[in-house]
Amino acid sequence: MRRALVVGGGIGGLATAGALSRSGWQVTVLERADRIRVEPTALLLWPNAIRALRALGLSAGLDAIATPLPDAGVRRPDGRWLVRPRPEPAAATPVVVHREDLHDAMIAGLGDRVELRTGFTVRTVRSEDGQRPAVGDGHDLIEADLVVGADGIDSVVRSRLAPDAVAVSAGCVAWRAVLPWYRAPKLPADQPVNGEVLGAGYRFVSVSLGERGSSGGSSRGGIYWVATAAGAPRPEPAQTQLALLQRWYADWPAPIGELLAATEPADLVQQEVRELRPLPQYYGRTAGPGGLVLLGDAAHAMPHHLGQGACLALEDAATLTGLVRETAPGEPLRAAVEAYQRLRRPRVAEVVRQTRRMSAVLRSRGRLALRARDAALSTISPRLVQQAGSTAGRWRPPL
Template sequence: MDERSAVVVGAGVGGLAAAVALVNAGWRVQILERHDRLRADGAALLLWANGVRALRALGMGAALEAIAVRQERGTGGLRTPDGRWLIKMSEPEERGEGLSGTAVVHRQDLHEALVAALGDAATIRAGATVTGVRLGDAPAVKLGGETMTADLIVGADGISSIARSTLDNHSRLVGAGRVAWRAVVPRFRAPEVADSGETQGSGRRFLSADLGAHGVYWAAEARGSVRPESTAGQLDLLKRWFAGWHEPIGQLIAATRPEELMQHPVEYLDPLPRSFVHTGATSGVALLGDAAHAMTPDLGQGACLALEDAVTLGVCMGGRAVPDGLRRYEALRRPRIVKMTKMSRRVGGVFAAQGRFVVPLRTALLRGIPDKTFAKGAAALTDWTVPEA
């Protein structure tokens, strides 16, 4: 088959991983990114076993070993604000594939590793904002007055995807009524974090994880909408909201500088797009990552699923005609995505619960779950393997 060409819209983790997968499958790829320079928003990422496996399938096992901080067995889990453990998380069993359990990476490191994996086989055009996607027999992307055609267009343009809005008028972006904050505190200023994991109070949550040489990553969530205060004001608010919670929570908030804090509304797609693909006569469009299935971050799986999407797309586009490959991609991804988005909403409902009656009930219920059962449930969610061609 002649070398085929793809245009990938968006150089986030999903778009870059899709580009690597397509390059590995023999495609010529052009990536269009609206920002003037490539950058990774969002501090750090927890990579579960499925995300790790997807990166290894992209040929990035060694690169991952170099940038990932492995979460040691038994150091994570769920706690109450007074520091008592509800669940101690153990890693899923090793599959003899090296770094297979949970790992944390700095997003910028992952970004750079993905760009390095592309080599010369892909070009990245920064400062290129896609203004529309044309469907029909010969799909194309529009960049202002310019139109670009390709055998495959990949819409990896995130939660407010322009590609999705062209392909589908069914899905809606819904606010979860929660706000998330994230930061990385540099090593020299960060307190020791012996145990990673999440602490759950009434309508508020706090997560921290050691990020090796980078320092410590933390993320907090609270019910409500985006706060209008300056980042310094938001930090003051977080100090008050999390006052009295076990350390190092207060120490981490106190050590964070305003310019290190990021705030995001928590949003998700509901319903999902009717289809993640559009097929033309010989070409087509695929949605991938948050563009296809933005979900609440309750499972910490959005980027892991984007990596799964990317690997699957590469497998499907290997030797097939594009429309056939896209139909196979849709068939492989939809059941998994439907299951994970439902689970994320369910878990979010439990973890974000608030109230004098509901929270003690949640605590009692979680305490009643044996650690092994919880770990088994988590392992079932991450149980994904590279599909057959």
Template sequence: MSHAVVIGGGIGGLSAAVALARKGWSVTVCERAPSIEPVGSGLAIAPNALRALDTIGVGDEVRALAALQGEAGIRTPDGRWLLRTSAEAALARFGEPTVILLRATLVDLLARRLPSGALRPGTDVHGVDPEDGRVSTSAGDLRADLVVAADGIDSAVRRSLFPRHPGAVHAGVTSWRLLADRPEGEFRGSESWGRGQVFGITPLAGGRVYSYATAPVPPSGTSANHHDKGGGDAGTRKAELLRLFGDWHDPIPRLIEAAPEETILRHDIRCLAAPLPAFHSGRVALLGDAAHAMTPNLGQGACQAIEDAVVLAHLSGDLPAYTAARLRRTSTIMRRSRTICRVTRWSNPLAVRARNAAMALTGHLGDDLTLRQFQDVFTWRPPA
């Protein structure tokens, strides 16, 4: 039986381990943290990722958590709609919903499908030999026919394989993520764009709301890909959010006020500065943020990691074919997401006015044009 060692117990690493195990591989997951309990943030599982999750038996459980209904779109800080569509129109076009759920929920669904004994928390990886598949860890050496490096945006494996690659850069914005109970009164999911600032609101199953925000403030030195406890100065995150968004439309101030201070996460947004030349070397495959860390503007970071996982398992370790299948698609999405991030950072009043006018025109032209922008991303299907 072929053996795979997966480095990293995040969404991508766990998806790869489950997918490979279903294809008959023996798998070992090395996770340096003492447990795989993640920070309390949310993520979007778009139609493309739902189809990928179907191949590893998780799709229907995620679908059951769908809570997006009715209108959604982009607004101004005073609440005026620039463009909008609806969850129902998106479902009709793409055949699947977009599901917003807690990262912890998806981690649990994946971890429960790992073979017994596959997960090794508290295991540091010190080095990988891409030629013979030897993985040096704090618990001793492992031998692998395939090494899956899902070790995040600051991947040590990526640096060793591609030392000339420039690596991750700051995207120019800091992010906040927060959870609160759903407020009373009319409620719609939306993303509001101001002068360099963004605030997003998405309903979750169970009567809760996941919100996120970005703004071009000085970096704090903590990355959203790190499993830390919040980033920034504890006790000041809520005050900072209220300073930036406290006069924005309802229910944004109420959601900020309702979020417990200790649950608000603050991190710098970073992404890879340029695509890698390949996603493999020798017996090693890079996956997820280690391969193509992107800004969150398209909501595709976790989705692309899940796609990576099921494609890698389908190809049974044919790594040149894996690079051929994944490099171009992820590079395109990475570039498009960063372009949107740059547009959200505009603060010049004339530029913001022109941006808003263009979005309003798109909105007036209807759902079809708004949703068409996601066609090539959301209609992806896993290999048969």
């Protein structure tokens, strides 16, 4: 029986575990927390993520929980347009889903070949060639043919495979919240929910999760918003953080004020935006009859500005499971681990490069820098987003 260990119970790890189990692997998911849960926020899924979900066998019911996200343009804090809305080809339009809806689909797809072990903190990783790869918590050492490091930006598995890749601050913090429809403000008919406003070190994005009064196959419809601000995480209680957001965005155009007014402190999810610098040199390493691989934020944590973090994690999962689906431990599995390394690192480097370019545009501060940014944004931003859409559109899962 082929055996895999998946370290981390996030979306990428669960997607991998389910797909491996459906192809005959015995899988153990090791999660540090006392239970597997996700933040009550939302995710942007580009066409590459949709293709990955199909390849993983997880696309059934996606239409019921996903909402298309057309281009809504970009405005300044005074309401003037920086980038007017532009129609996008249907194939390039991303969708937005509630993270908990996608998580539920992942859990439902695990099957009976997957063992979930919570409260397991990985402290040691064995990756020497000649022995089966293994991880341990200081008491138990668990061996497998394949170890998947999907344990997030502070990955212990990555610290073993690629110790030079360090998580550093991207210089900003993001606050996210989902307002359920019963509490979301009722906006005028001519006031769209979807939109982006960009200021000096501040950004606010809001999107609709379905239509009011009908959330399709989801019970979690509503309005999702993300506020990004330059600086370090705020240590104050959530109520104080919300008051700060209301003050920072007080004069910004509707519906920002209405959304913040309808937000409760318990809705807020604060996250320091971090990234890996440099990117790991190794996304896969052979060991014993198989090897170890990195997946998701453990492999390529990046700022959220182009919405590709979760998409790349699903790409990772689809690529890995496609490569190892029919392989046996030994030389075939070792060759699959090497192929994963060859396929993923160039692909990830391309997307991270685009994300960093957009990050530089969004971080502009100072009067002269802002004037230059605003003058160029009408051409720079659409081009970068178009490149991101093109990059997403080109990816296909391995046969």
